[in-house]
Amino acid sequence: MSSPLPKSCGKHSEPGTAHVVWTHSQLSELTAPKDGIIMSEPDTPPKDQVKNYNNSKVGNWFLASELAKRVGEFGILSVTQNPGNLKTNLMRNAKGMYYAA
Numbered sequence: 001m002s003s004p005l006p007k008s009c010g011k012h013s014e015p016g017t018a019h020v021v022w023t024h025s026q027l028s029e030l031t032a033p034k035d036g037i038i039m040s041e042p043d044t045p046p047k048d049q050v051k052n053y054n055n056s057k058v059g060n061w062f063l064a065s066e067l068a069k070r071v072g073e074f075g076i077l078s079v080t081q082n083p084g085n086l087k088t089n090l091m092r093n094a095k096g097m098y099y100a101a
Contacts, residue, residue: 015075016077018077019076019079020064020078021079022060022063022064022079022080023081023083024058024080024081025057025083026084026085027050027053027057028054028057028058028060028061031054037058037059061080064078064079065080
């Protein structure tokens with residue numbers, strides 16, 4: 001977050017054309033931790049792998065927000081997106097699953 005690179009990129013780009021895109025998951029939208037991320041968990045992470053995954057995706061959301069505050073003045077956008085809502089070739093070999101979803 002303290003890297004000079006984003007500021008340098010912003011100086012050499014038209015405002016709003018430099019982007020940092022973070023990925024989260026619909027799971028993080030639906031099941032974000034009620035009390036937030038417990039900050040002691042990085043030292044003793046839960047055994048629940050779904051919770052670990054969800055915490056990492058919620059963390060991406062917070063990082064995107066914080067980076068937006070820090071580099072927005074340089075014309076750099078920091079956004080988060082849910083790839084499950086994007087039309088991509090990700091499911092190109094799983095036609096049945098794509099239509100079931």
